[in-house]
Amino acid sequence: MRGDDRFVLVGGGPAAYAAAQAYREAGGGGEVVLLSADTEPPYERPPLSKEFLRGEAGEDELPLAPPHFYRDHGIEVVLDDAVVGLDTAGHVVHTASGREFPYHHCLLATGAQPARPRIPGAVHPNVRTLRSAADGRALRKAAESARSAVIAGAGFIGCEAAISLSRMGVQVTLLCPDELPQQRRLGPTVGRKLLHWLKCEGVSVLTGTRLLGVDDGYRVRTEPVPLLDTDLVLLATGVAPRAELARQAGISTTEGRICADERMRTSAPGVLAAGDVALAYHAAARRPLPVEHWDDALTMGQIAGRTAAGAEATWTQPPGFRSLLGERSLKYVAWGDGFDHAELVQHEGEAFTVWYTRKEVVVGVLTHDADDDHERGTALVQAGLPLPAQQ
Template sequence: MTMTEDKKPGGPDLTRGVSLREFKDGKLLGHVGEEDVLLVHAAGDVFAIEPECSHWHGPLAEGLVVGDTIRCPWHHACFSLRTGEATRAPAINTLAVWEVTRDQDRIMVQRKRDMPKPSASHRTAPTPERFVIVGGGGAGFAAAEMLRREGFAGSITMLSSDGAMPTDRPNLSKDYLAGNAPEEYLPLRPEDYYGDASIDLRLNTNVSAIDPKTRSVTLGNGDKLPFDRLLLATGAEPVKLQIPGADQPHVHTLRSVADSRAIIKAAGSAKRVLVIGASFIGLEVAASLRARKLEVHVVAPEERPMQKVLGPEMGDFIRKVHEENGVSFHLKDTVEKIDGTRATLKSGAVIEADLVVVGIGVKPRLALAEHAGLAADRGVSVSEYLETSVAGIFAAGDIARWPDPHSRQTIRVEHWVVAERQGQTAARNMMGKRERFDAVPFFWSQHFDVVINYLGHADSYDHIEIDGSISKRDCMLRYIKAGRVLAVASINRDLDNLKAELEMERARG
């Protein structure tokens, strides 16, 4: 989506030619006919590419050029400047590129290049024919898509317990829940994609067992499905609230499209919402439901929202942002019971709420892996190639615990971008390529008009170095342990966040 009907293309007409002297920081935004085009001077060449990220339309002109690639400032997707291919999630779709001609010092763009066809020429070994993916979330989808993109011609069966096609899950607690994004934005690819790509996507399909010896999975209906390579991407499920009244129909969790739809439906007639938990998901739900003009109360045991991950200063700021937008907090408190619409807190306070959303964390779905005898340690243990303790069986996403070269620990994280990137790496390794997963973990969180980008992983830290002003929404926080920066969080410092990602990549190991 590079153009809208009421938006005219900006910058110079590139068919008439421009000079390198007109570039700023190696980039120039212009147009060819009615289409915006970004020129990039990099790697000793000039490239012409569509200027908006194919994920959520982030402005690539504000991104970071690394070699012959460009990274999106919003969610760290990466594109090849030569081919337009989305080489790193969360973007999946290729961007258009144009041919660039040079006449002395004039640079001209006139003709769009044809999209390249997938090639299997770089395979390193013969590939088995039957691949099975258990899970229909970000990791499973990204793996299936990458297998076809890399030229895998064998069968791909994708088994999803969900009733919805693979979905842009961050949208479920953000813009879709807030009423700012239509439902057609949710699917990662349209329904006909799976048929066209010969991906056998089976929704509402449960897997009851995996047998590593016979190389087969048993479905809920008893059918057996053989595999040569298997990817486990079963994801996580919301932690259930264990108090009296938590099983009432107006008490919701949020993980799936169906969950988000149910909350939106309930919000249509609700007046007051109780959000239990000041996690990222809980507070994003609070912000989204305030956008729907509901009264919102948040109850959580912490002293500050998100203090463990972001620290006290950022926690105080996030609370203030929410309070300025009408959210009421009841911190250092818990809900003891829900009797009808009446929620009683440990402190004795009572909140009347006709809609309750529980956001107290998620737990990885490990039962299949554990019953199959795969090595597990608070997650499915995988090598740097995302292979489990059984050869030919891989794991990715929320269930995978992998050796992270940046924190120098084995870690498991529940981030959307990480899940997709692991799916992509696992796919290439299922085809016989030995590619280490060493991407720096990244996620973003949205609170009204404040977006926090978080990079790296810090279970704990010695101190936080703050550059800029949190209150003025212009800051970079560095989480430091034993003299090393393990993670950074930023507000309105997108380019700095991208540069920090590159620094971490170069310093890994």
């Protein structure tokens, strides 16, 4: 089997999907093979903590593309077959089933896995995480018979899932290790708004509370609250990049991620990296940026696909995310390395904008029902400009 002009994609998430699509759109004419350990073709993950969990979105709304997309674009999809080895000298990918896939270009888009804290009971089968479609189905099934749930972690996955479960009639307790949700990333002003929204949705939030352990998968030990009995435990305690394959292959990694340049090229010839697993150089920020956002994975995948096809593309768009907390939407763009000042601008109704600055330069913007500010803020962040006097 020859790999003279084959593009092998390792991963079944948004980065791999976007890379395959961009490769074809940029004129890439070689074979394309997408290898995934998942049992399903690439699908939407954002709905898993929201409308899919609540049963408002069906199975048919999850796939990123219909089945004929892959056939029409000449993309071979190999599922339920994990990649276990990468020979960068011989340009060959090895899978668990024993298959070999020679390549001209290879994309490592292995993503990340839920990080379980090193505490007693964290790996108990009744202690759930939410990352895959299978996780979403299992959580939804468990919620059907649950009267109460404890969610550890007040990031956006935790907050979104807490609201969804509460709307399903489950009594939800959210463990927030800080004084306010998302306080470190977004500041206390936004943290207070998130806390108010959660309480409006019937979620009980225990701030300043750490998870110490889970006994038998249901009895939750925390600090300072001694013990919580519950029917359902969900860990929303972050993710860990899946960089083992790259490390074993001798590809340069740092901070647990694969090093890549602004075109998603790694230290190994012909090997690219994109998505959560990559620490890629950002051309506008002029430094490598770690990101764990859906839209950024799509962008990085598009750049990798164009690079493999021989077309020009560099990473210049500022990273950011979108979150839907019930009916309340948040849009956020920022470089992600801190701010000196956060200025809240309240608009009509509940709408607001928060401008984040460092040394008077806009380094981030967060909006709720203020799309014009989001668009303007994105441009200011990318250009490294100060906030105009008249907002």
